[in-house]
Amino acid sequence: xxxxxxxxxxxxxxxxxxxxxxxxxxxxxxxxxxxxxxxxxxxxxxxxxxxxxxxxxxxxxxxxxxxxxxxxxxxxxxxxxxxxxxxxxxxxxxxxxxxxxxxxxxxxxxxxxxxxxxxxxxxxxxxxxxxxxxxxxxxxxxxxxxxxxxxxxxxxxxxxxxxxxxxxxxxxxxxxxxxxxxxxxxxxxxxxxxxxxxxxxxxxxxxxxxxxxxxxxxxxxxxxxxxxxxxxxxxxxxxxxxxxxxxxxxxxxxxxxxxxxxxxxxxxxxxxxxxxxxxxxxxxxxxxxxxxxxx
Amino acid sequence: xxxxxxxxxxxxxxxxxxxxxxxxxxxxxxxxxxxxxxxxxxxxxxxxxxxxxxxxxxxxxxxxxxxxxxxxxxxxxxxxxxxxxxxxxxxxxxxxxxxxxxxxxxxxxxxxxxxxxxxxxxxxxxxxxxxxxxxxxxxxxxxxxxxxxxxxxxxxxxxxxxxxxxxxxxxxxxxxxxxxxxxxxxxxxxxxxxxxxxxxxxxxxxxxxxxxxxxxxxxxxxxxxxxxxxxxxxxxxxxxxxxxxxxxxxxxxxxxxxxxxxxxxxxxxxxxxxxxxxxxxxxxxxxxxxxxxxxxxxxxxxxxxxxxxxxxxx
Numbered sequence: 001x002x003x004x005x006x007x008x009x010x011x012x013x014x015x016x017x018x019x020x021x022x023x024x025x026x027x028x029x030x031x032x033x034x035x036x037x038x039x040x041x042x043x044x045x046x047x048x049x050x051x052x053x054x055x056x057x058x059x060x061x062x063x064x065x066x067x068x069x070x071x072x073x074x075x076x077x078x079x080x081x082x083x084x085x086x087x088x089x090x091x092x093x094x095x096x097x098x099x100x101x102x103x104x105x106x107x108x109x110x111x112x113x114x115x116x117x118x119x120x121x122x123x124x125x126x127x128x129x130x131x132x133x134x135x136x137x138x139x140x141x142x143x144x145x146x147x148x149x150x151x152x153x154x155x156x157x158x159x160x161x162x163x164x165x166x167x168x169x170x171x172x173x174x175x176x177x178x179x180x181x182x183x184x185x186x187x188x189x190x191x192x193x194x195x196x197x198x199x200x201x202x203x204x205x206x207x208x209x210x211x212x213x214x215x216x217x218x219x220x221x222x223x224x225x226x227x228x229x230x231x232x233x234x235x236x237x238x239x240x241x242x243x244x245x246x247x248x249x250x251x252x253x254x255x256x257x258x259x260x261x262x263x264x265x266x267x268x269x270x271x272x273x274x275x276x277x278x279x280x281x282x283x284x285x286x287x288x289x290x291x292x293x294x295x
Numbered sequence: 296x297x298x299x300x301x302x303x304x305x306x307x308x309x310x311x312x313x314x315x316x317x318x319x320x321x322x323x324x325x326x327x328x329x330x331x332x333x334x335x336x337x338x339x340x341x342x343x344x345x346x347x348x349x350x351x352x353x354x355x356x357x358x359x360x361x362x363x364x365x366x367x368x369x370x371x372x373x374x375x376x377x378x379x380x381x382x383x384x385x386x387x388x389x390x391x392x393x394x395x396x397x398x399x400x401x402x403x404x405x406x407x408x409x410x411x412x413x414x415x416x417x418x419x420x421x422x423x424x425x426x427x428x429x430x431x432x433x434x435x436x437x438x439x440x441x442x443x444x445x446x447x448x449x450x451x452x453x454x455x456x457x458x459x460x461x462x463x464x465x466x467x468x469x470x471x472x473x474x475x476x477x478x479x480x481x482x483x484x485x486x487x488x489x490x491x492x493x494x495x496x497x498x499x500x501x502x503x504x505x506x507x508x509x510x511x512x513x514x515x516x517x518x519x520x521x522x523x524x525x526x527x528x529x530x531x532x533x534x535x536x537x538x539x540x541x542x543x544x545x546x547x548x549x550x551x552x553x554x555x556x557x558x559x560x561x562x563x564x565x566x567x568x569x570x571x572x573x574x575x576x577x578x579x580x581x582x583x584x585x586x587x588x589x590x591x592x593x594x595x596x597x598x599x600x601x602x603x604x605x606x607x608x609x
Contacts, residue, residue, distance in 0.1 A: 032432075130309045130310065130313065131313060133309075133310045133313075134309070134310045134311075134312075134313030134314045134317065135317075137310055137311075137314050137585055137588055137589050137592075138314070138317070138581075138585055138588075139543030139544065139546055139547045139584075139588060140543070140547060141546075141547030141550055141551075142543075142546065142547060142550075142565075142581060142584055142585070145550070145565060145566075145569060145577075145581075146317075146318070146321050146577070146581055148569060149321055149325070149569050149574070149577045150321055150324045150325055150326075151326075153569075153570070222435075222436075226438050229438055229440075230438060230439075230440060230547075230550075230551050233440050233551065233554075234550070234551065234554055234566055235566075235570065236566075236569065236570070246440075249440065249441065249444065250440075252444075253444065253447075253555070256444070256447060256448050256452055257452055260448070263444055263448070267441050267444065267445075270438065270441065271436065271437050271441065274436040274437065274438065275432065275433070275436040275437075278432055278435055278436040279432065282432070
């Protein structure tokens, strides 16, 4: 109802011409979508190319400590005479890998959870959703802190923590999708033919219910990268000397006065990474139809 | 209305209980035996047993839980294993700087976010809207600790206007307290205001398509009055709910910000307790933070119901 009104109101809502294009087409028609997608591609390529950096991330072979950027060391060097370009690239690699793995794991588990709740209905649904409510009552970073208390610090455990707080968000969305799809005729027909519920969900419902969930991945990635960086900034991530974007920024703090590049390059890369995913998520959200609101 | 309020309160109880079970299990899920880990390698069996008893790790889990819940209900959160102080006292001391930080950052965020969002929502696709979108994208995209470091660099190192770290209570010395609060509060407010601005923008631009706005315009009200008095008022109802949800973001943000500006508070207490394996403090702190979050959201739901009774009819 609101959507119809918005479209009818001049100067508001989306252009009608964009309606027929596929979702990726609409995302890329949006300049934010193009910039975001290009940024993500460039960053992933840089992360993959990290081993090609002229110096290793652990080699203490620079001619001096805290050297300003030069051709030899484009991002400068740190207090232990290590090349910051290599350390930033490897840090990016680690941050990206952990976030991608965690979001995919959390999304898979959450979707399964939500599908079961939505398909089972009634009491199972009510019980599972109360559990999800309580789960969501823990703010993201606090959930992660609680999990790191149990598992101890380390990047693998940061990944587990990130996966865990992605579960309830995807569970909610999957359940909402399931509640809609479950009443559709094709589902009733499949059930009437005697198909097992697991088969109905996997073969019939999932292909129709998944696309909206996939579009949430970009936003989930933003959250995951952010929290992973915050945790390693707090010193709860990987152990030294392994670099991550968060720990590089944390280490740079004591040298803010005399080595601006130490904070600036890892910080700039992290910002570029987050902005790319944010722009992509915004464009996706708008392409899906306004009013959905981000969570 | 009373039925609605009661229903919301009753809904919050299972959430709080499940959350308490989760917090309770933080200590029980630690791999190995936390008591012998805390006692150290060369501790005697008596010492380990003593610590186990102090942590409430004796007997069946269900009994432990009921016992723990009963203690929590009387305000007893146990004692720190690191310094032997009551957890309640530690939290009481740490809560004050964090509350002061929140009380400054939160209104600041509202004061930036809501006018910005309303101005953008009143004229979608205008220059104002573009500027607001650029601000919110940047503010959402840049993590708090990075904003904090940039501020440190500019205001504490280059300009030397503000102290880089430390805490002075607002009650002791308001001027010094304000100087110490400026950067931490601004860091938190930037992140919070961006989300608020986005929701306000959507809500205002949607409200402006409603029939009563056409009526207000038709009777010749100036556009400013239409936006401020009619659209924004209705638009603020969902924003209240979002603002309450942001208390979670505020608490998470405080953890990081306190670390950057070496400011005492709940965040530093928690991070210190996690690295020091001070389980009772982690448990108590988590419980207080989560309960705060649930109760603030409950209050916001009730407020939203009072502000817009249509929401109750669902």
